[in-house]
Every structure is written in C-alpha cells, then in structure tokens.
Amino acid sequence: MNVLVLNCGSSSVKYQLIETSLELIERNADRVLAKGSVERIGTASALHTYEPAGRDKATESGEILEHRQAVAAILALLTDAERGVVSAPEEIAAVGHRMVHGGEKFSQSVLITADVERGIQECCELAPLHNPHNLRGYQAAKRILPHAPHAAVFDTAYHQTMPAHAYLYGLPYVLYQRHQIRRYGFHGTSHRYVGWRSAALLGRPREQTRLVTCHLGNGASMCAIEHGRSIDTSMGFTPLEGLLMGSRCGDIDPSVVFHVMHKEDLSEQQATALLNKHSGLYGVSGLSNDMRELLAAEADGNARARLAIELFCYRIRKYVGAYAAAMGGMDAVIFTGGIGENAPSIRERALAGLGFLGLEVDAAANAALRGREGEFSTPGSRVKALVIPTNEELLIARDTVRVMAGALVH
Amino acid sequence: MEFRKLGIVGGGSMGKSIAHKVAANGIDVVVLEVSPEHVKRAREELGESLDRELAKWGITASEKKAILSRVRFTADIADLADTDLVIETVTEDLDAKKQVMRQLCAACPPDRVIVTNTSTLSITEIAAASGQPARVVGMHFMYPVTRSPIVEVVRGAETSDASFAAALELARALDKQVVEVFEYPGYVVTRTMMPFVNEAMHVVMEGVARPGEVDRAIRLGYDFKMGPLEYCDRVGLDKVLGWMEHLWRELGEFKYRPCPLLRKLVRAGHLGRKSGRGFYRWDADKRGADAVGGPVL
Numbered sequence: 001m002n003v004l005v006l007n008c009g010s011s012s013v014k015y016q017l018i019e020t021s022l023e024l025i026e027r028n029a030d031r032v033l034a035k036g037s038v039e040r041i042g043t044a045s046a047l048h049t050y051e052p053a054g055r056d057k058a059t060e061s062g063e064i065l066e067h068r069q070a071v072a073a074i075l076a077l078l079t080d081a082e083r084g085v086v087s088a089p090e091e092i093a094a095v096g097h098r099m100v101h102g103g104e105k106f107s108q109s110v111l112i113t114a115d116v117e118r119g120i121q122e123c124c125e126l127a128p129l130h131n132p133h134n135l136r137g138y139q140a141a142k143r144i145l146p147h148a149p150h151a152a153v154f155d156t157a158y159h160q161t162m163p164a165h166a167y168l169y170g171l172p173y174v175l176y177q178r179h180q181i182r183r184y185g186f187h188g189t190s191h192r193y194v195g196w197r198s199a200a201l202l203g204r205p206r207e208q209t210r211l212v213t214c215h216l217g218n219g220a221s222m223c224a225i226e227h228g229r230s231i232d233t234s235m236g237f238t239p240l241e242g243l244l245m246g247s248r249c250g251d252i253d254p255s256v257v258f259h260v261m262h263k264e265d266l267s268e269q270q271a272t273a274l275l276n277k278h279s280g281l282y283g284v285s286g287l288s289n290d291m292r293e294l295l296a297a298e299a300d301g302n303a304r305a306r307l308a309i310e311l312f313c314y315r316i317r318k319y320v321g322a323y324a325a326a327m328g329g330m331d332a333v334i335f336t337g338g339i340g341e342n343a344p345s346i347r348e349r350a351l352a353g354l355g356f357l358g359l360e361v362d363a364a365a366n367a368a369l370r371g372r373e374g375e376f377s378t379p380g381s382r383v384k385a386l387v388i389p390t391n392e393e394l395l396i397a398r399d400t401v402r403v404m405a406g407a408l409v410h
Numbered sequence: 411m412e413f414r415k416l417g418i419v420g421g422g423s424m425g426k427s428i429a430h431k432v433a434a435n436g437i438d439v440v441v442l443e444v445s446p447e448h449v450k451r452a453r454e455e456l457g458e459s460l461d462r463e464l465a466k467w468g469i470t471a472s473e474k475k476a477i478l479s480r481v482r483f484t485a486d487i488a489d490l491a492d493t494d495l496v497i498e499t500v501t502e503d504l505d506a507k508k509q510v511m512r513q514l515c516a517a518c519p520p521d522r523v524i525v526t527n528t529s530t531l532s533i534t535e536i537a538a539a540s541g542q543p544a545r546v547v548g549m550h551f552m553y554p555v556t557r558s559p560i561v562e563v564v565r566g567a568e569t570s571d572a573s574f575a576a577a578l579e580l581a582r583a584l585d586k587q588v589v590e591v592f593e594y595p596g597y598v599v600t601r602t603m604m605p606f607v608n609e610a611m612h613v614v615m616e617g618v619a620r621p622g623e624v625d626r627a628i629r630l631g632y633d634f635k636m637g638p639l640e641y642c643d644r645v646g647l648d649k650v651l652g653w654m655e656h657l658w659r660e661l662g663e664f665k666y667r668p669c670p671l672l673r674k675l676v677r678a679g680h681l682g683r684k685s686g687r688g689f690y691r692w693d694a695d696k697r698g699a700d701a702v703g704g705p706v707l
Binding site for chain 1 (some may be wrong): 412414436463466467468469470556557
C-alpha cells in the first residue's frame with residue numbers, strides 16, 4: 001500500500017510517498033515513489049519542490065497560505081495525470097505523521113483518534129514550537145484524505161523505555177509531578193531505525209546487542225540501546241541538552257545562564273536564542289554551524305574552528321564512555337545523520353583512544369565510508385564501528401502499516 | 411482573521427518597534443513616513459536596531475535579513491490600501507492623530523480596521539474625527555514591542571464588535587497578552603504609572619535621596635526591573651510630561667500634577683537617554699553618575 005509521510009514545521013511541509021506493506025518490510029523492499037517539500041508557507045512565494053522517483057525534480061512557486069493548501073498542493077502533484085505517481089487520492093492508503101513530542105502519554109506509534117489528538121494537544125506545552133504545527137498538518141491532511149487512517153510517530157516515544165534514574169533530573173520531585181519536568185530525549189525514530197538496521201550488519205538480533213548510536217546533524221544526540229531498548233539518551237527536556245550541536249550549546253551548568261543574563265542584561269527570549277541559535281559549533285568557532293565549512297577552515301589553520309571541532313568530538317567520546325558504562329560494555333557504535341554519515345575525520349577523532357574499551361578504528365575503511373552503510377572498525381576490534389544512513393520517513397511509513405495491522409514492534 | 415500584510419503609519423521608535431515584531435512573526439509590513447528622507451532614515455534606524463538585537467544574541471543574521479525583507483517603507487499613503495489592517499503610531503498629539511485618521515479612512519477601503527496606538531488619548535475623540543468611528547479601535551503597545559508581553563486594547567464609544575475582535579486577533583498574532591480596557595484617561599498602565607514616577611521625582615526634588623538611590627530602593631525593594639527615574643529617562647522626560655499634563659487636564663486631581671522638577675528638566679532640554687542627560691547622564695546606552703543631585707536643586 002502507499003503511505004504518505006508528512007513532517008510539518010511552522011512554515012514547511014516535507015513529505016514522501018512510500019510503497020510498503022508487512023510483506024515488503026519483511027523483505028526490506030519498500031520503496032519511495034516520490035518526495036518533496038513545501039517551504040515558506042504563509043507567503044505569496046511558497047516554494048514546492050517535488051521529486052518523483054526516477055524522474056526529474058520540479059520546483060513551483062506560488063501563494064500557499066496555510067498547511068491545508070500545502071497538503072492540497074502536494075496531493076494535486078502526486079495525483080497529477082502527467083507528473084503524478086498515483087492516479088487518485090484513494091490510492092493513498094494511509095498517512096503517517098511525524099510528531100515531535102508525545103510526552104509520557106505515547107510510548108509508541110498510534111493511530112490518531114479524537115482521544116489521541118487531545119493527548120497530542122496536551123503535549124503542546126512541552127514542545128510549543130513543534131507540536132502545534134505537527135497537529136495542524138494532521139488536521140489539514142485529515143480533511144483532504146478523510147478515507148485514510150492517520151498514524152502519529154513520535155520523536156520521544158522510543159526513549160520512553162528509559163529507567164527513572166536516567167530520565168529524572170536532580171530537582172525537587174514535585175516538579176516532575178506537577179509539570180512533567182524530566183528528560184524525554186528526541187531523534188527517537190532515527191536511533192530506533194539505525195538500531196534496527198544494525199542487526200543486519202552485525203548478524204545478531206537487536207535483543208542480543210548493546211549499541212551506542214550517534215545521530216550527528218545540525219541537531220545531535222546519542223542513545224544507549226540495550227537489547228533493543230533505549231536506556232539513556234543525551235537530549236533532555238528539550239533538544240538543547242547533551243552534545244555540542246550546530247548552534248545549540250548542549251550540556252551546560254544552568255548557573256551560567258543566570259550569570260550571563262545578569263551580566264549582559266538579557267531578556268529570557270534573548271538568553272533562549274543565545275543558547276539555541278548562537279552557541280554550539282557556531283558560537284565557539286564564530287564562523288559557521290556547518291561542519292564542512294569548519295573542517296575546511298581548520299585545514300586552513302583556523303584555531304577556533306579546530307577548537308569547536310575538538311569540543312564536538314570530545315563530547316561524543318565522553319558519552320560513548322558513559323553509555324558503555326551504563327550498559328556494562330557495548331557491541332557497536334553507530335554513526336548516522338549528515339555529519340555521522342559523511343564526515344570520516346569526525347568519526348575517527350570522536351572514537352580516538354577508545355582501544356581500552358575494545359574499539360579500534362580502521363582508518364582506511366573509515367576514510368572510504370561516506371553516505372552508505374558499512375563497518376569501519378578493524379577486523380580484530382571487539383566493538384564494531386558502523387555507519388548506517390538514517391531513514392526516519394521509512395520508519396514512519398512502516399509504523400503506519402504496523403499500527404494499522406496491529407503488529408507494532410518497538 | 412488572517413493577517414498577511416499590515417500597514418503602520420509612522421516610522422518613529424514605536425512604529426519601528428511594532429514593525430519589527432510584526433515582521434518577526436512572519437507578517438509583511440508597510441510603514442508610511444512623511445517624506446523620502448524620513449523613509450530612508452526609518453529604514454536605516456530599523457537596520458541599526460536589528461543590529462543591536464543581533465549583538466544581544468536575540469536574533470540571528472538570517473532572521474535579521476528575513477525581518478528586513480518583510481518590511482517596506484513608503485511615503486505614499488496609497489500603498490496602505492491593500493493592507494489587512496493599519497496601525498497609526500504618530501506622535502501623542504490629538505490633532506495630529508485626528509488628521510491621520512481622516513486621511514486613513516479616505517485611503518483605505520471601508521471594511522479595513524484602523525488601530526490607533528495611544529497611551530492616554532481618547533479613542534472616542536480620535537475615532538469621531540475619522541467620520542467612521544466604528545472601524546477605529548485603540549491599542550496601547552509597550553516599548554520595546556518585541557520584548558513587552560502585554561498590550562492594552564481600548565474600545566471607543568462607537569468601536570464595532572468586529573473592530574474590537576480584530577484588535578484581539580492581532581494581539582494574539584503578535585503573541586501579546588491583552589488587558590481589555592474601558593476608555594478612561596490613561597487607561598490602566600499610564601494612569602497607574604504616572605503618579606508613581608511623579609512621586610519619585612518629588613522625593614528627589616525635596617532632597618530625600620538621589621535618583622540612583624531612589625531607583626535602587628524601588629528596584630531591589632520591590633523587585634522591579636528598573637527604577638521609576640531610569641524608566642522616565644528611557645522613555646523621554648518630554649513624553650512623561652505630556653502624559654502627566656494630559657491626565658492633570660482630563661482628571662483635574664492634584665495627584666496628576668506634574669512635578670516641577672520634571673518641567674524644569676524638560677525646559678532645560680534634559681530629556682533623558684535621547685538627549686544624553688535626564689535624571690542620569692547617558693553615555694552610549696550606559697548609565698553614568700546621577701545627573702540630578704538632591705538638595706542642590
């Protein structure tokens with residue numbers, strides 16, 4: 001069946017139409033029929049990029065004022081007589097929606113009912129910049145594709161298996177009870193996908209492995225996956241905690257925030273923007289949030305670019321050690337995301353000196369590995385090092401099929 | 411009501427601050443100024459104020475670019491005709507506002523709501539001058555609009571339900587909490603604040619304490635973000651005097667009579683931060699020593 005996967009932001013909708021089924025999942029033979037995005041929603045010059053599989057990419061610009069119009073435009077192209085990939089909306093059997101925050105209510109993907117919609121609504125307070133837009137996308141799609149079941153796949157759900165000692169902060173417990181202040185973790189769909197794929201590369205079922213997964217993109221997080229379940233992850237209450245990121249600071253002593261606000265006379269909004277948009281690789285280097293630019297600058301002798309990269313790699317190494325300790329050892333470290341898949345030098349530097357944990361990087365194999373699945377540890381390395389390109393859309397499509405069939409796997 | 415493009419009359423500090431907030435929230439803005447020279451200056455000043463916000467980490471370079479791309483400055487009132495709603499922000503002077511109102515009602519289609527941004531003036535009187543009072547509604551934005559979370563929404567005697575609802579909708583679109591106000595001189599904020607700052611000036615004038623000490627006492631004693639005299643210096647002492655005189659004239663009670671020290675400073679041209687001296691000496695936004703001593707005055 002054809003599943004439309006939607007990822008709705010405040011002014012954008014990204015989408016893929018994927019042909020999948022329980023049988024195709026089993027054979028890992030599901031395929032993308034078309035993908036694209038609508039950007040700058042709410043303006044007279046919205047940009048619709050559409051790429052049907054095996055054919056040329058097309059770009060259109062025009063007035064798209066709300067998500068409903070965006071979804072209608074997507075449907076119009078998908079079913080277009082010439083450029084489309086299906087002949088009628090009815091050929092889209094289901095819709096899978098990326099939802100950022102499922103709070104503690106949702107520990108797995110679900111079919112969206114009125115109750116579920118209310119539940120997602122209640123989580124808006126925890127992700128005010130994301131959930132309302134995700135919901136708006138769902139409401140738009142529901143109106144345009146009323147015949148199809150709609151499923152919600154949450155970024156946070158996979159980490160709901162974390163034990164209390166990993167998800168609680170050392171704050172008064174009453175804050176957890178009153179306001180659900182705890183660590184939720186994000187990128188769950190990505191960590192879960194690469195964890196699942198690792199079984200094929202390692203030749204062992206997930207239930208028998210201890211994995212450390214590193215999703216390194218502009219946002220970055222790591223996850224400790226013990227026997228298929230997330231037992232800890234580096235992002236917390238919001239995606240600000242943990243690793244150094246493109247422009248987010250990651251772990252920081254909270255006292256710094258109050259001190260800087262006082263010293264620089266900053267408002268709450270300015271302080272929030274400082275931590276989220278002016279920090280991380282960009283803030284330390286003063287140059288860019290893009291790892292490719294930083295690596296080039298470092299090669300040219302830029303000391304601050306080097307420092308930013310060193311901070312980035314050191315944090316990863318620290319978390320690898322922490323998660324190995326949390327699981328009593330590990331069988332593989334997996335890299336994914338833009339940087340994780342395409343920057344061999346970052347992988348090598350992040351894993352440097354971990355021989356004592358049984359992890360030896362094969363420099364040649366690592367250098368040759370970009371944007372595809374593969375192993376880059378030495379043949380004798382007890383702990384394997386892998387690259388697995390992530391595919392969140394595919395997992396959302398698969399989860400949609402599975403929840404419809406009542407055959408969900410975590 | 412969906413807002414896609416707003417008109418703003420006046421590119422002064424309030425007009426620019428509203429334009430910044432509107433554009434930051436993804437809505438296009440047309441700002442009307444009186445001449446091409448004013449247009450140029452207002453555009454430059456908006457750029458400078460965005461640079462200051464960038465230096466304070468409040469926005470990113472690409473956000474600055476996006477905001478500037480959504481704000482268009484013009485000297486032609488006809489450019490406001492296709493906006494969804496117009497906010498006038500001209501100087502706090504009844505005659506000036508009345509005149510603008512007449513021009514706007516002629517330039518914009520009759521279904522367009524017109525907001526007048528005022529802190530003390532009568533919406534009913536401003537609206538009456540337009541000849542179409544139903545479409546006029548008052549909103550009192552606080553400066554800087556990007557930072558202040560509240561706005562007073564004021565209904566004139568003839569304001570229609572639709573115009574009032576549009577103002578509430580606009581407040582929501584700009585993430586503002588609304589204080590709904592029945593028209594009365596000074597509404598809530600200005601009327602409450604003015605006797606308070608006036609009293610602080612009397613304390614200084616009577617030699618009880620120096621400005622820095624008065625502000626420190628209030629700031630720390632009551633957990634205010636800034637003291638009353640610093641507030642006046644930042645707003646502009648001429649502006650504060652204007653509000654006080656308006657309240658004094660309208661309500662006739664002694665508690666609204668402007669402190670003589672305020673009059674004296676304004677007459678001397680000491681208007682606060684913008685002139686470099688008020689209750690404090692101001693140097694590139696940094697406060698130096700108290701400019702006004704106690705008993706000496």
